Amino acid sequence: MSDHPPILLVEDNPLDVDLTLRAFQRCNLTNPILIARDGEEALAWIPRWEAGETMPLLILLDLNMPRIDGLTVLRTLKTHASLRSIPIVVLTTSQEERDIQNAYDAGANSYIVKPVDFDRFMDVARQIELYWCVINTLPG
Amino acid sequence: MHESPPYQQLFEAGPHPYLVVRPNSDFTIVAVNAKYLEVTDTQREHIVGRGLFEVFPDNPHQPAIHSTDDLRASLHRVISARHPDVMSIQQYDVPLRDGSGRFELKYWSPVNTPVLDTAGNVIYIIHHVEDVTEFILSRCSEDQKLSKIGTGTERMEADIMLRAAEVKKGVNTLFLERQRANEQLRESERRFQATFEQAAIGIAIASPEGCWLQVNQALCDIVGYPPHELMSMSFQDITYPDDLEADLKLLRCLLGGKIATYTREKRYVCKDSTVLWVGLTVSLVRKSDHSPDYFIAFVQNIQARKEIEAHLNEVKRIAHLGHWTWNLNTHEHKWSEEVFQIYGRKLGLPPADDQEMARYFTAASWNTLIAAMEKCRRDGIAYQCDAEIIRPDATYGWIIARGEAVRDADGHIVALQGTVQDITERKQAEVALQHSKEQLKVFIDYAPASLAMFDRDMRYLACSQRWRNDYALGNVDVIGLRHYDVFPDISQHWKDIHQRCLAGEVIRNDEDRFERSDGTILWLRWEVRPWLVDATIGGIVIFTEDITHLKHAEETLQQLNATLEQRIAERTAELKALNQSLESFVYSVSHDLKAPLRGVEGYSRLLEEDCRDRLDAEGRLFISNIRAGVTRMNELIDDLLAYSRMERRKIEPNVLDVAQLIHQTIAECSASVTPGAVEIIADVSSFKVQGDREGLALVLRNLLENAIKFSQHVAHPHIEFGAYQAGERVVIRIRDNGIGFDMKYAERIFEIFERLHRLEEYPGTGIGLALVKKALQRMNGRVWAQGAPGQGATFYIELPLAKTPPDDDSDRSAS
Numbered sequence: 001m002s003d004h005p006p007i008l009l010v011e012d013n014p015l016d017v018d019l020t021l022r023a024f025q026r027c028n029l030t031n032p033i034l035i036a037r038d039g040e041e042a043l044a045w046i047p048r049w050e051a052g053e054t055m056p057l058l059i060l061l062d063l064n065m066p067r068i069d070g071l072t073v074l075r076t077l078k079t080h081a082s083l084r085s086i087p088i089v090v091l092t093t094s095q096e097e098r099d100i101q102n103a104y105d106a107g108a109n110s111y112i113v114k115p116v117d118f119d120r121f122m123d124v125a126r127q128i129e130l131y132w133c134v135i136n137t138l139p140g
Numbered sequence: 141m142h143e144s145p146p147y148q149q150l151f152e153a154g155p156h157p158y159l160v161v162r163p164n165s166d167f168t169i170v171a172v173n174a175k176y177l178e179v180t181d182t183q184r185e186h187i188v189g190r191g192l193f194e195v196f197p198d199n200p201h202q203p204a205i206h207s208t209d210d211l212r213a214s215l216h217r218v219i220s221a222r223h224p225d226v227m228s229i230q231q232y233d234v235p236l237r238d239g240s241g242r243f244e245l246k247y248w249s250p251v252n253t254p255v256l257d258t259a260g261n262v263i264y265i266i267h268h269v270e271d272v273t274e275f276i277l278s279r280c281s282e283d284q285k286l287s288k289i290g291t292g293t294e295r296m297e298a299d300i301m302l303r304a305a306e307v308k309k310g311v312n313t314l315f316l317e318r319q320r321a322n323e324q325l326r327e328s329e330r331r332f333q334a335t336f337e338q339a340a341i342g343i344a345i346a347s348p349e350g351c352w353l354q355v356n357q358a359l360c361d362i363v364g365y366p367p368h369e370l371m372s373m374s375f376q377d378i379t380y381p382d383d384l385e386a387d388l389k390l391l392r393c394l395l396g397g398k399i400a401t402y403t404r405e406k407r408y409v410c411k412d413s414t415v416l417w418v419g420l421t422v423s424l425v426r427k428s429d430h431s432p433d434y435f436i437a438f439v440q441n442i443q444a445r446k447e448i449e450a451h452l453n454e455v456k457r458i459a460h461l462g463h464w465t466w467n468l469n470t471h472e473h474k475w476s477e478e479v480f481q482i483y484g485r486k487l488g489l490p491p492a493d494d495q496e497m498a499r500y501f502t503a504a505s506w507n508t509l510i511a512a513m514e515k516c517r518r519d520g521i522a523y524q525c526d527a528e529i530i531r532p533d534a535t536y537g538w539i540i541a542r543g544e545a546v547r548d549a550d551g552h553i554v555a556l557q558g559t560v561q562d563i564t565e566r567k568q569a570e571v572a573l574q575h576s577k578e579q580l581k582v583f584i585d586y587a588p589a590s591l592a593m594f595d596r597d598m599r600y601l602a603c604s605q606r607w608r609n610d611y612a613l614g615n616v617d618v619i620g621l622r623h624y625d626v627f628p629d630i631s632q633h634w635k636d637i638h639q640r641c642l643a644g645e646v647i648r649n650d651e652d653r654f655e656r657s658d659g660t661i662l663w664l665r666w667e668v669r670p671w672l673v674d675a676t677i678g679g680i681v682i683f684t685e686d687i688t689h690l691k692h693a694e695e696t697l698q699q700l701n702a703t704l705e706q707r708i709a710e711r712t713a714e715l716k717a718l719n720q721s722l723e724s725f726v727y728s729v730s731h732d733l734k735a736p737l738r739g740v741e742g743y744s745r746l747l748e749e750d751c752r753d754r755l756d757a758e759g760r761l762f763i764s765n766i767r768a769g770v771t772r773m774n775e776l777i778d779d780l781l782a783y784s785r786m787e788r789r790k791i792e793p794n795v796l797d798v799a800q801l802i803h804q805t806i807a808e809c810s811a812s813v814t815p816g817a818v819e820i821i822a823d824v825s826s827f828k829v830q831g832d833r834e835g836l837a838l839v840l841r842n843l844l845e846n847a848i849k850f851s852q853h854v855a856h857p858h859i860e861f862g863a864y865q866a867g868e869r870v871v872i873r874i875r876d877n878g879i880g881f882d883m884k885y886a887e888r889i890f891e892i893f894e895r896l897h898r899l900e901e902y903p904g905t906g907i908g909l910a911l912v913k914k915a916l917q918r919m920n921g922r923v924w925a926q927g928a929p930g931q932g933a934t935f936y937i938e939l940p941l942a943k944t945p946p947d948d949d950s951d952r953s954a955s
Binding site: 013015016019022064093095097114115116117118119121 | 781785
């Protein structure tokens with residue numbers, strides 16, 4: 001397990017967390033999944049990564065969250081000198097043009113609308129795993 | 141040197157009677173000698189200084205003897221001939237000085253001798269007489285002669301000798317005198333003839349029958365006939381026919397002795413046929429037996445005077461000037477024609493008499509006039525006054541009445557004469573002017589503005605009441621005062637403005653701010669402009685209006701406007717906030733509703749898959765229904781979001797090709813339709829419309845999907861696109877042969893969540909057409925539909941025609 005860098009899932013809705021975890025399980029994802037239940041928790045990881053803990057392979061970020069929202073987290077990480085190369089995939093229910101635009105402006109690497117249909121959701125999970133954990137290459 | 145003899149003594153001592161008279165009309169006695177006093181038995185003091193014939197008149201008891209006449213004639217002869225005149229023996233009785241009044245019989249032999257001055261003029265006449273009474277008496281009666289001879293025979297003889305010589309001399313003188321008289325007669329005739337011929341006025345002598353006996357050159361000149369021609373005519377021939385009767389009448393009066401002469405104005409017809417006015421005076425000369433001898437006529441050309449008179453009458457007529465006289469003795473009034481016209485009195489009537497006159501005047505005017513006339517009558521004071529007249533036709537007028545007294549030779553006032561001049565028009569103009577002046581004054585006084593009129597020296601000519609109030613003039617009468625005297629503190633700034641306007645400028649200011657001495661602010665609107673009299677500047681008019689209250693109102697309004705803008709800003713902010721909350725609501729819908737939905741969907745799916753063997757058929761049906769509900773809900777949320785987005789999204793107006801978009805839409809939809817199941821035709825010209833690409837695509841997709849959906853169950857589904865231009869708009873038509881709809885729902889179908897069919901028949905959220913309507917609204921277009929149940933439906937959408945760009949590249953390359 002420790003061979004594989006983790007994936008950080010930032011999601012406040014416990015049902016979504018559970019369904020996402022199940023979906024990744026079903027497609028045999030080997031990377032461990034860390035959970036941050038809101039933006040605050042997500043940003044709390046930063047000092048730990050700075051301190052030398054393994055940085056995540058990917059961050060799946062919801063936008064609409066209490067306290068600190070996804071966009072703030074995104075901006076903070078993408079302006080962080082050493083953390084900005086961490087791929088951040090915005091995974092959200094919102095199809096708003098404004099959200100999409102804001103996310104990309106802040107440096108999001110991808111924007112994926114969560115499908116309501118579970119089969120399609122499974123499909124999305126599979127493709128994320130395939131692309132970001134297998135196909136994509138990150139800097140050293 | 142010889143001593144001059146004492147002439148006075150010589151004269152006094154002379155043995156013969158001498159009397160010295162002056163050659164004047166009275167033959168005043170200047171000297172007499174003692175012998176003369178003796179023989180005439182008079183006293184020196186009684187006769188010197190008196191007239192000769194006063195002292196020695198004819199004897200009234202012997203009227204047949206006119207001895208004074210003879211003496212007078214002799215004296216006149218002396219004066220004219222300047223040499224002595226010996227008179228024949230005269231009986232010249234001498235009044236007795238005894239106071240009885242009786243005369244003493246005396247015969248005299250007088251000799252009158254002139255005393256000439258150096259120039260040869262007669263300055264005195266010496267009247268020398270010899271008393272020959274005794275001699276005459278002796279010759280008259282033998283008895284008396286015999287009885288007297290003895291007393292002075294010698295003296296008598298001598299005297300006879302002397303007298304004989306004198307008589308001879310006297311006969312010669314008489315002859316000479318007759319000769320001279322004849323000469324004088326001839327001279328007189330010659331003078332008369334010359335006068336007749338050369339007289340400036342025409343003279344004619346005519347027989348009692350009217351035939352010319354003699355005419356002079358002046359008369360010939362007047363009538364234009366040569367003398368011989370005129371002589372062959374009668375006066376009747378040259379008299380203007382209308383005037384002849386009056387002439388003949390007057391001549392008859394002359395002949396009948398009723399009048400001695402007459403003078404009249406008449407007309408002659410001249411040789412050149414012109415009619416000429418002449419003044420004519422005719423006298424009749426009678427023979428010694430009083431039978432008519434001839435007429436003598438004096439003719440004067442008065443044509444020029446007549447013309448001047450006519451002209452004068454015309455002038456009087458034009459000037460409405462009439463002339464009148466009032467004879468105070470006869471009380472006869474005479475009026476010129478113009479007087480009748482002025483008073484509106486009929487021409488045929490006689491002039492109005494004293495009583496009648498009053499009716500022609502208003503009471504006030506008559507009282508004034510009658511007083512003036514009375515004064516004129518009494519004291520001869522001429523008058524002139526305006527009077528208002530009332531004509532018989534009840535119209536009013538104004539005259540100037542002038543009058544003066546006419547006096548006779550003794551200075552008594554015998555008549556009044558004067559003129560009346562119609563000045564109604566002038567008076568009316570004056571009244572009108574007065575009226576307009578008063579109106580102007582009232583207008584200026586009560587003008588609802590501050591107005592003042594000044595002359596070139598800035599003296600007040602008029603000002604409005606408002607001006608007085610605005611400038612606190614109170615009741616001070618400023619008319620005639622200088623503005624700068626009324627307001628000594630007036631600034632140079634204003635004086636300069638006044639001067640510029642007096643030079644012709646019009647200066648105004650719609651908003652001028654003044655600070656009063658008490659610090660309050662005054663806003664004025666003012667204008668200064670010159671006023672003109674016959675194109676020269678007579679002064680200026682200043683108009684000011686206190687617009688402080690207006691200014692305040694304006695400021696209030698501005699404040700209000702500012703407030704309003706602020707309120708609008710606030711309201712806008714509120715609306716923005718509202719919109720934001722709506723956006724966040726929609727955001728919540730998209731996010732917060734979808735998240736639990738995804739949970740329901742996910743777990744029902746997991747249940748279905750992971751627990752499949754633990755569920756019976758009914759349990760699986762339930763799960764299936766749950767998932768169908770989730771799908772429907774998901775669609776609803778998606779459509780709602782699309783609608784909301786359409787409402788909020790920014791519309792970008794582009795030029796869109798209708799045909800291209802339709803074909804693209806057909807291509808997209810065809811993918812989800814069973815090939816050959818629906819016939820879709822689009823024969824569309826490439827209209828360019830103005831709209832939002834995504835919006836129009838959404839509209840077309842929705843309408844096509846709708847058409848497919850509602851025609852899928854008919855035998856041969858057929859959908860047809862069309863497009864046409866209507867003015868500045870383009871209409872796109874989508875017609876299907878589907879189930880159609882009742883036109884009573886034509887409006888409702890575009891309302892959100894409105895559905896005409898149950899879900900199992902035709903699935904849908906009831907948002908599609910509402911979305912179409914909303915999209916077209918946003919694109920400045922519209923949508924409507926026509927249809928009937930079972931007969932298909934036609935949807936029309938209308939969008940503005942795209943404006944062609946002014947520069948077309950193809951056009952440019954072609955040139």
